[in-house]
Amino acid sequence: MADLSVNFCGIKAPNPFWLASAPPTDKAYNIERAFRAGWGGVVWKTLGEEGPPVVNVSGPRYGVVHGADRRITAFNNIELITDRPLEVNLQEITEMKRRWPDRAIVVSLMVPCEEEAWKKILPRVEATGADGIELNFGCPHGMSERGMGSAVGQVPEYVEMVTRWCKTHSRMPVIVKLTPNISDIRKPAEAAKRGGADAVSLINTINSIVGVDLERMIPSPHTDGKATHGGMCGPAVKPIALNMVAEIARSPATHGLPISGIGGIETWRDAAEFMALGCGTVQVCTAAMVYGFKIVQEMITGLEAFMDEKGYSKISDFVGAAVPNVTDWQYLNLNYAVKAKIDQDLCIKCGRCHVACEDTSHQAITHLVNGERHFEVIEEECVGCNLCASVCPIENCISMEPLVNEIDRRTGRMVDGSYLNWTQHPNNPSAAKKLQPAE
């Protein structure tokens, strides 16, 4: 049986499935139930500095985008950091670490961008026995207006500075949680590394308005008639998170920096995808809020079964395995060609592929042949874009078949398995003939 245990930048856990800093990790009651359900670790709901806690709105703080079956595809919130007193949280963290010594307890922190504020809180967190800290440079609402959260995460110099303070004033591993509300995620990740971060985690939530009530002309959720942007998470953000994770994993400046992947993870497969792109652990928030703590059990058994089937005995056997296969567009092989192929036995003649290809792609699918309704790919026109396969309601009915040692009837060009990328292409005015392709 595969071994799911992890040692993530010095933090040990029986499995890589951690709950992200959010309502599921708000208090001892939740953490106790989460650990009983099987979660390998938690990142405690973000703590702020000593003093009167922050105040949340007393009304709807969540917004949702439902899919056609009312499943939640995106989730959005305007919640702030913990609104419970610091001392209460610290006592509960101490108690939970005593009760669950084998689980990872990381404490998320957000205090003002002043060295004294960090110097004050770090020893108190360390005294709880917590395994590490996560710096919340990500929350995009409320706290950012007070100069914290994403207001720090968007300025690499601040990220580096605060990370360095934390490494100077504490012995705990420091994970820097990044905001996706930035154009180049590599910059804050590099800054975190320069500041001495032991790891980065991403993504926090994305600035968003989930909808507008057209009767009242108010975006949702609203508080007494006024709305503000919230932070979006859930399944819809997973592709954005995967890309940002991959960017950090493959950048020479940050390659090898441990990454905890977050964003839309609901199943073991989602988790495995983040791991394949370089994540040593994953964190989950929305899925736990929607389906409850027990989802971790499917994640554990599913990942074990996957690893057994593939012959991976430990998590590190496949962490980052897909990273070498991520490249820049300019290095893609322009000599490679595929054609769509319709399985006539599976086709239900709905016509969606024809409409999509006819109206918005390359007019490469028939709808009538000899007066009969018939859907077939016209190879002379097909560019292999896979729009038809994407819209077809029948799984595997349309496959994309690579051409092998044959003439592409659209271009008249022989497809012989050779490699030619844009940097070498004759149509590229600045192609350097001798430039070697990237791996």
Ligand SMILES: Cc1cc2nc3c(=O)[nH]c(=O)nc-3n(C[C@H](O)[C@H](O)[C@H](O)COP(=O)(O)O)c2cc1C
């Ligand atoms: C209601 C809510 C509150 C959150 N509060 C925090 C927080 O206090 N600190 C933090 O770092 N992230 C917070 N997050 C962000 C999550 O930790 C996580 O980064 C994000 O939700 C993406 O993961 P998901 O798609 O699994 O939800 C919060 C998210 C939600 C939905």
Ligand code: SF4
């Ligand atoms: S792959 Fe693209 S071009 Fe080819 S048939 Fe399908 S939609 Fe049309």
Ligand code: SF4
């Ligand atoms: S979309 Fe799929 S099922 Fe519908 S006509 Fe095209 S191939 Fe057949």
